[in-house]
Amino acid sequence: MTVHDSTTLAALIGAYEKSVVFEEATPKALQVAKALPALHWSNGGLLLLGVRKDGSVCGVPEGEVDEIFHRFGQLCAELTKTSVEIGLLRCGDKRVVFLVFNMIPRHTAPLDRYAGEIERVAVV
Numbered sequence: 170m171t172v173h174d175s176t177t178l179a180a181l182i183g184a185y186e187k188s189v190v191f192e193e194a195t196p197k198a199l200q201v202a203k204a205l206p207a208l209h210w211s212n213g214g215l216l217l218l219g220v221r222k223d224g225s226v227c228g229v230p231e232g233e234v235d236e237i238f239h240r241f242g243q244l245c246a247e248l249t250k251t252s253v254e255i256g257l258l259r260c261g262d263k264r265v266v267f268l269v270f271n272m273i274p275r276h277t278a279p280l281d282r283y284a285g286e287i288e289r290v291a292v293v
Contacts, residue, residue: 170263191216191218192227214269238255
C-alpha cells in the first residue's frame with residue numbers, strides 16, 4: 170500500500186507545499202527539529218510517520234500511538250508556535266500518524282473535512 174491508495178492521505182499531501190516522511194514511528198527529536206524549519210517556512214506542512222520515502226506505508230505499531238501523540242505534542246509545543254494538528258489514519262491494516270502545521274488561514278482546521286476518516290486528532 171502507498172500513500173496514494175488512501176484518498177485522505179493523498180488529499181492531505183496535495184494540500185501542502187512541503188511534506189516530510191519518516192519511516193520510523195518515533196524519529197529522534199533532532200530529526201524532527203531539523204524538519205520543522207522546512208515546514209515552518211513553507212505555506213503549511215505535513216509530517217508523516219510510518220511512511221517510507223518512496224511513499225509506501227509501513228505503518229506505526231498500535232502500541233506506540235499514545236506515546237507518539239504525547240511525545241510530539243510536547244515537542245511541537247516546545248519547538249514551534251504554529252498550530253499543529255496530530256492525526257491517526259488507517260491505511261488498510263496499517264496506521265499512519267501525521268502532523269499538520271497550519272501556517273496560513275486557509276489551512277485553519279484542515280482536518281475537519283476528513284472527520285469521518287481520521288481515527289484520532291489532537292491539537293497542539
